[in-house]
Amino acid sequence: MTDIVDQQIIRRVQGEFPLMPDPYRxxxxxxxxxxxxxxxxxxxxxxxxMLRKMGAVLQHRVAGxxxxxxxxxxxxxxxxxxVAARMxxxxxxxxxxxxxxxxxxxxxxxxxxxxxxxxxxxERVETMAKDxxxxxxxxxxxxxxxxxxxxxxxxxxx
Amino acid sequence: xxxxxxxxxLLNIIQTGLPLTPAPFADIAVQLGCDEKTVIxxxxxxxxxxxxxxxGAFFDAESLGYKGWLVAVRVAxxxxxxxxxxxxxxxxxxxxxxxxxxxxxxFTLQARDESTITALLFEVEGMPGVEEVIAMPTTxxxxxxxxxxxE
Numbered sequence: 083m084t085d086i087v088d089q090q091i092i093r094r095v096q097g098e099f100p101l102m103p104d105p106y107r108x109x110x111x112x113x114x115x116x117x118x119x120x121x122x123x124x125x126x127x128x129x130x131x132m133l134r135k136m137g138a139v140l141q142h143r144v145a146g147x148x149x150x151x152x153x154x155x156x157x158x159x160x161x162x163x164x165v166a167a168r169m170x171x172x173x174x175x176x177x178x179x180x181x182x183x184x185x186x187x188x189x190x191x192x193x194x195x196x197x198x199x200x201x202x203x204x205e206r207v208e209t210m211a212k213d214x215x216x217x218x219x220x221x222x223x224x225x226x227x228x229x230x231x232x233x234x235x236x237x238x239x240x
Numbered sequence: 241x242x243x244x245x246x247x248x249x250l251l252n253i254i255q256t257g258l259p260l261t262p263a264p265f266a267d268i269a270v271q272l273g274c275d276e277k278t279v280i281x282x283x284x285x286x287x288x289x290x291x292x293x294x295x296g297a298f299f300d301a302e303s304l305g306y307k308g309w310l311v312a313v314r315v316a317x318x319x320x321x322x323x324x325x326x327x328x329x330x331x332x333x334x335x336x337x338x339x340x341x342x343x344x345x346x347f348t349l350q351a352r353d354e355s356t357i358t359a360l361l362f363e364v365e366g367m368p369g370v371e372e373v374i375a376m377p378t379t380x381x382x383x384x385x386x387x388x389x390x391e
Contacts, residue, residue: 099296101284124260134298137257141293145388170383180380222339228324229336233350
């Protein structure tokens with residue numbers, strides 16, 4: 083799927099992006115390929131879904147979102163695709179993951195809901211539960227964030 | 241933090257994606273009806289102020305062979321800080337939150353091999369105050385899109 087040049091690109095461009103008129107030219111020079119080759123490879127990775135996006139992620143509290151909850155659902159397997167598609171279509175839900183449940187924690191669908199306030203977030207979760215007709219779920223706000231980071235990909239330690 | 245109308249428009253565009261073109265900031269400037277320098281200067285300021293958490297390429301770890309887990313830990317209140325800091329020290333851990341639940345510490349990790357999760361769970365299980373640790377591996381992803389439209 084990836085060759086050594088792709089891997090060099092991934093290692094370099096996952097770092098801080100240069101804010102200058104021709105950022106890709108500078109990145110390409112550092113990697114040792116032409117600007118056009120870099121852009122072509124990035125476009126290919128984007129088309130394949132390997133590059134999710136080139137751009138910004140905001141600090142969500144600064145962006146006005148103070149109610150952010152992890153919500154775990156217990157969804158029968160024959161309903162998972164339908165429910166997941168419905169949740170994925172909601173702009174206020176950023177993550178929709180299926181996970182293997184644990185015997186002590188039977189929830190299989192994991193979502194992150196966002197709202198300006200915690201009260202609104204809770205309402206959105208409750209409305210969703212009614213809409214999909216599911217009653218087994220757990221909603222959890224963060225009491226304290228200890229870490230939020232991006233994984234450094236293709237490093238020796240990982 | 242007071243965001244101007246211009247900042248909001250700029251942030252909404254830049255969250256959706258920077259063009260993969262030779263002069264991406266000039267392209268955005270055309271959309272906003274301003275000049276390239278204004279775009280670059282505002283983005284630099286918004287990044288320095290912390291409004292932009294990260295600016296750059298976001299790769300899909302799974303398509304590069306990484307697997308993900310969500311881990312929940314039940315730990316005595318007085319030991320939580322120590323456990324949280326130990327978990328933080330693993331570079332493979334991307335998110336770590338104290339939450340209102342019987343499992344009071346929740347973290348995610350991404351690694352290319354099972355031995356990383358095994359070693360991490362072993363360390364956490366052996367720490368003072370830890371009563372229980374459960375791990376839920378990711379089996380499918382329907383959506384990952386951290387984007388907040390600012391009104």
